[in-house]
Amino acid sequence: MKGKSAAVSFIDQLECPRTELLFQESKPLYNEDQAVSEASRCLFCYDAPCMQACPTHINVPLFIRQIMTKNVKGSAKTILSSNIMGLSCAHICPVEVLCEGACVMNHEGKEAIHIGRLQRYSVQWAYDKQMQFFTKGKSTGKKVAVIGSGPAGLSCAAELVQLGHDVVVYESREIPGGLDSAAVAPYKLFSEDALKEISFIQKIGVEIKTGVSIGKDLSISELEQKHDLIFIGIGLGRDSDLGIPGEDLSGCAGAVEWIETIKRTNAFDPGTVRNAVVIGGGNTALDAARELKKLMVPKVTLIYRRTESEMSGYKHEKDRAAQEGIEFLFQTIPLEILGHNGKVDGMKLVKIKSENGKLTPVSGSEFSVSCDFVVKAAGQEKLSELFSEVKNLTVKNGLIQVNPETLQTGSPKYFAAGDCVSGGEEVVYAVADGKKAAKAMHELLMKEK
Amino acid sequence: MADISINFAGIKSPNPFWLASGPLTNTAYQVMEAFDLGWGGAVWKTVGIPIVNVYSRYGGLNYHGSRLVGLNNNELITDRSFEENYKEIYQVKKKYPKNALLVSLMFETKQEWKEHVKRAIDSGADGLELNFGCPHGMCERGMGSVVGQEPKVLKEVTGWVMEYSTVPVLVKLTPNISDIRDPGKAAQEVGAHGVSLINTIKSIMEIDLDTFSPVPSVDGKGTNGGYCGPAVKPIALHMVGSLSRMPGWKTLISGIGGVQTWRDAVEFILLGATSVQVCTAAMHYGFRIVEELNQGLSDYMDQKGFKSIEEFRGKAVKNFVEWGNLNLNYRVKAEINPKKCIECQLCVAACDAGGHQCIHTQENGSRVPYVDQEACIGCNLCSLVCPVEECITMKEIDLGKPYLTWKEYQKTAV
Ligand SMILES: Cc1cc2nc3c(=O)[nH]c(=O)nc-3n(C[C@H](O)[C@H](O)[C@H](O)COP(=O)(O)OP(=O)(O)OC[C@H]3O[C@@H](n4cnc5c(N)ncnc54)[C@H](O)[C@@H]3O)c2cc1C
Ligand SMILES: Cc1cc2nc3c(=O)[nH]c(=O)nc-3n(C[C@H](O)[C@H](O)[C@H](O)COP(=O)(O)O)c2cc1C
Ligand code: SF4
Ligand code: SF4
Numbered sequence: 001m002k003g004k005s006a007a008v009s010f011i012d013q014l015e016c017p018r019t020e021l022l023f024q025e026s027k028p029l030y031n032e033d034q035a036v037s038e039a040s041r042c043l044f045c046y047d048a049p050c051m052q053a054c055p056t057h058i059n060v061p062l063f064i065r066q067i068m069t070k071n072v073k074g075s076a077k078t079i080l081s082s083n084i085m086g087l088s089c090a091h092i093c094p095v096e097v098l099c100e101g102a103c104v105m106n107h108e109g110k111e112a113i114h115i116g117r118l119q120r121y122s123v124q125w126a127y128d129k130q131m132q133f134f135t136k137g138k139s140t141g142k143k144v145a146v147i148g149s150g151p152a153g154l155s156c157a158a159e160l161v162q163l164g165h166d167v168v169v170y171e172s173r174e175i176p177g178g179l180d181s182a183a184v185a186p187y188k189l190f191s192e193d194a195l196k197e198i199s200f201i202q203k204i205g206v207e208i209k210t211g212v213s214i215g216k217d218l219s220i221s222e223l224e225q226k227h228d229l230i231f232i233g234i235g236l237g238r239d240s241d242l243g244i245p246g247e248d249l250s251g252c253a254g255a256v257e258w259i260e261t262i263k264r265t266n267a268f269d270p271g272t273v274r275n276a277v278v279i280g281g282g283n284t285a286l287d288a289a290r291e292l293k294k295l296m297v298p299k300v301t302l303i304y305r306r307t308e309s310e311m312s313g314y315k316h317e318k319d320r321a322a323q324e325g326i327e328f329l330f331q332t333i334p335l336e337i338l339g340h341n342g343k344v345d346g347m348k349l350v351k352i353k354s355e356n357g358k359l360t361p362v363s364g365s366e367f368s369v370s371c372d373f374v375v376k377a378a379g380q381e382k383l384s385e386l387f388s389e390v391k392n393l394t395v396k397n398g399l400i401q402v403n404p405e406t407l408q409t410g411s412p413k414y415f416a417a418g419d420c421v422s423g424g425e426e427v428v429y430a431v432a433d434g435k436k437a438a439k440a441m442h443e444l445l446m447k448e449k
Numbered sequence: 450m451a452d453i454s455i456n457f458a459g460i461k462s463p464n465p466f467w468l469a470s471g472p473l474t475n476t477a478y479q480v481m482e483a484f485d486l487g488w489g490g491a492v493w494k495t496v497g498i499p500i501v502n503v504y505s506r507y508g509g510l511n512y513h514g515s516r517l518v519g520l521n522n523n524e525l526i527t528d529r530s531f532e533e534n535y536k537e538i539y540q541v542k543k544k545y546p547k548n549a550l551l552v553s554l555m556f557e558t559k560q561e562w563k564e565h566v567k568r569a570i571d572s573g574a575d576g577l578e579l580n581f582g583c584p585h586g587m588c589e590r591g592m593g594s595v596v597g598q599e600p601k602v603l604k605e606v607t608g609w610v611m612e613y614s615t616v617p618v619l620v621k622l623t624p625n626i627s628d629i630r631d632p633g634k635a636a637q638e639v640g641a642h643g644v645s646l647i648n649t650i651k652s653i654m655e656i657d658l659d660t661f662s663p664v665p666s667v668d669g670k671g672t673n674g675g676y677c678g679p680a681v682k683p684i685a686l687h688m689v690g691s692l693s694r695m696p697g698w699k700t701l702i703s704g705i706g707g708v709q710t711w712r713d714a715v716e717f718i719l720l721g722a723t724s725v726q727v728c729t730a731a732m733h734y735g736f737r738i739v740e741e742l743n744q745g746l747s748d749y750m751d752q753k754g755f756k757s758i759e760e761f762r763g764k765a766v767k768n769f770v771e772w773g774n775l776n777l778n779y780r781v782k783a784e785i786n787p788k789k790c791i792e793c794q795l796c797v798a799a800c801d802a803g804g805h806q807c808i809h810t811q812e813n814g815s816r817v818p819y820v821d822q823e824a825c826i827g828c829n830l831c832s833l834v835c836p837v838e839e840c841i842t843m844k845e846i847d848l849g850k851p852y853l854t855w856k857e858y859q860k861t862a863v
């Protein structure tokens with residue numbers, strides 16, 4: 001069986017230099033003075049709404065107060081004991097619709113407390129000092145396999161290890177972290193920082209075997225034999241195709257695939273792109289468009305089949321994209337990607353109208369635009385068919401069905417959480433549910449004893 | 450336009466704002482710059498036998514992101530020679546005849562006092578301020594607050610100065626004493642023209658958690674210093690008010706302690722002060738703050754229709770009464786304005802812990818709390834913790850009963 005169980009850093013596997021290093025952080029790290037004065041604004045609310053709005057229920061008022069009193073170590077512990085990926089989340093949570101959106105300051109017309117930035121200040125401070133807060137619990141002798149090293153898998157594994165179980169995380173990619181290290185916009189979080197956070201999770205005692213694809217390198221039945229319980233955190237698959245001619249031309253890429261390239265390697269040369277088109281209306285499409293713009297691509301157009309208000313991407317992200325000069329074409333779909341000498345050089349499009357929620361092309365409205373790069377952000381494939389052979393484990397529309405209280409699947413030995421259950425949410429939800437599953441798994445394991 | 454000038458026992462000043470004796474009034478350069486910017490007067494840094502200062506003199510209290518809510522210092526009196534001080538006092542007075550220039554003095558023997566009262570007046574001092582207040586360093590040498598703490602000694606030393614002085618004499622009082630009225634009475638009895646209060650309060654600002662030394666640290670050790678700045682204003686107001694309301698009190702008061710804005714100054718004047726001295730605020734922000742002090746005071750007077758400071762000086766004194774004279778039949782109850790409430794529930798936490806457990810959250814899931822009017826004792830705590838201005842107000846309830854003081858209540862109870 002292959003598989004590296006690297007106690008060493010995965011950071012060395014990132015190419016250097018790589019494209020992501022061209023980005024500037026949109027929310028730079030506070031210094032102590034900035035953090036203390038921002039923390040001082042917090043009212044220390046009772047039954048605080050920010051804490052309720054955080055899917056991992058971090059005790060926000062407490063950790064902010066700890067920063068204010070310069071007990072930064074204590075604040076990091078407060079954060080990480082609720083959310084083991086508190087560093088990633090601090091960088092990438094859509095705080096506008098989570099904790100900061102719930103901050104009472106909004107009711108008074110004041111700026112919400114910058115909870116995410118304070119959270120980052122705290123955890124990064126602790127990690128820069130190599131502080132390790134958690135250790136492996138007293139061994140129970142129970143073995144758990146976690147499939148997928150994304151936020152769901154790592155959160156589940158970190159919790160189980162602290163409870164004393166032996167956990168192995170199997171990851172098909174060479175680098176762990178799932179989309180958290182592979183796909184999140186580099187101006188929010190660098191791959192390197194995501195991997196640093198993972199090294200602290202490894203130090204708790206979580207073993208990560210990368211380069212092992214379950215179902216290929218190791219069969220599900222083998223896995224079942226070796227472990228008492230199995231957690232599924234495989235996320236979603238590759239970018240969906242558009243199903244139109246020209247997708248195989250050079251210069252046409254899936255969004256997640258392309259973002260992973262810029263985050264890990266130096267293979268993409270932004271200087272060669274003058275006029276890019278992104279297809280899609282979600283956050284991935286908005287991220288890809290903003291990334292292209294920040295890489296100094298002169299013209300970036302986002303094409304979406306429905307109207308602006310129907311976009312599934314966050315309004316705050318859309319507004320930022322518009323401010324940065326990204327152009328939008330709504331109610332439009334691509335018919336064909338045009339090429340020359342095997343390279344993208346344009347796109348044929350048609351206008352769409354909506355009748356009673358049904359989208360139909362407007363006849364005679366076909367038009368062409370020129371472009372030299374196309375990013376497809378029309379969703380990701382589902383991977384869950386892999387488990388269709390497992391008895392009683394139900395997969396519906398590609399999503400694994402679970403008991404929402406325990407996150408147990410129909411097959412008692414299997415639990416699942418994260419994007420493979422939800423169809424694609426945020427890292428912080430995957431972390432919350434991974435931990436919730438771990439609690440239920442622990443209960444079951446201890447009952448069996 | 451209101452007239453904001455004052456006459457303090459014959460010392461004329463274009464406005465009531467004087468720089469307090471301290472680091473701001475060390476040199477002619479500083480005082481002239483201050484006068485140019487609009488300060489009415491200045492009390493020269495205490496003149497005495499020149500001392501030696503230590504390095505690192507200040508400690509600051511920062512609170513919730515606000516810097517220098519309090520300041521503490523262990524600076525002593527002037528470290529300059531008599532010649533330098535008197536020469537510069539003379540230069541300032543010559544150039545600024547319309548501003549009030551007082552000289553603060555601190556000596557030990559009668560002979561020294563005699564000599565320097567004369568030298569200060571010869572240099573042009575409009576008045577003298579006797580520093581019986583410095584709480585560190587000087588008191589260990591038998592001067593400063595040890596004089597202020599002992600009414601008999603205070604009277605004796607002030608008596609010497611009264612004998613030699615041809616200009617008004619102000620006694621600067623220390624707050625490091627159990628009852629400010631004792632030194633106040635002593636100063637009045639010996640005929641001082643005014644009292645200045647308060648000087649700084651003995652304090653330890655902070656202990657360094659790593660070096661275990663008080664801050665400011667002088668080579669690993671610290672000493673008690675004098676506390677001043679915004680945090681001491683309530684103490685200063687109380688002391689000023691206590692003198693003003695004393696039967697038979699007629700001595701003029703120069704109010705000092707935590708004045709930062711014109712509002713603070715008006716509070717001192719309403720409690721009876723004629724002039725107001727400022728130290729920390731000008732050390733923090735520079736002499737330029739006087740512009741806002743003058744303008745704010747003048748606007749306030751216009752708005753209230755006061756033509757001179759004398760017209761409203763002391764207006765709050767009669768309302769500063771003993772607890773036993775408060776009305777037991779007065780009721781207020783807290784009321785929450787749901788339109789202003791931002792749902793932080795700090796009032797819930799505060800009332801539950803330190804009030805009478807009468808603010809509750811609603812059953813219907815709304816985060817806006819409500820006050821159980823029956824149980825509310827009108828203590829005010831919730832309205833103080835509420836972060837939104839005027840969101841929780843204390844509503845008056847008319848019991849339809851007459852004013853009843855504790856003293857009267859006791860009589861009826863008997
Ligand atoms: C472009 C993009 C940007 C995003 N930006 C944000 C953001 O800013 N903020 C935010 O909160 N969320 C963001 N998200 C969403 C977030 O990344 C996901 O919700 C989250 O990573 C889901 O975690 P997961 O653990 O369920 O799955 P994943 O992160 O997808 O991890 C699944 C892991 O399982 C592995 N795996 C799959 N199959 C197998 C197998 N058979 N054997 C072994 N391993 C396997 C995969 O290689 C992968 O590493 C973004 C998503 C995308 C696509
Ligand atoms: C650094 C410093 C030095 C001081 N030196 C003197 C002094 O020499 N003589 C004196 O009478 N008061 C001195 N004081 C006390 C001030 O005059 C004043 O009474 C006190 O600071 C309160 O006013 P404030 O709150 O505006 O600062 C000093 C205060 C400070 C901060
Ligand atoms: S984890 Fe995310 S949602 Fe929760 S408090 Fe932190 S930044 Fe906010
Ligand atoms: S809601 Fe805002 S002010 Fe209240 S505790 Fe949370 S961060 Fe602080």
Ligand code: SF4
Pocket residue numbers: 785786789790791792793794795796797817818834835836837840841
């Ligand atoms: S303290 Fe004020 S703002 Fe906060 S819940 Fe109470 S009434 Fe509302």
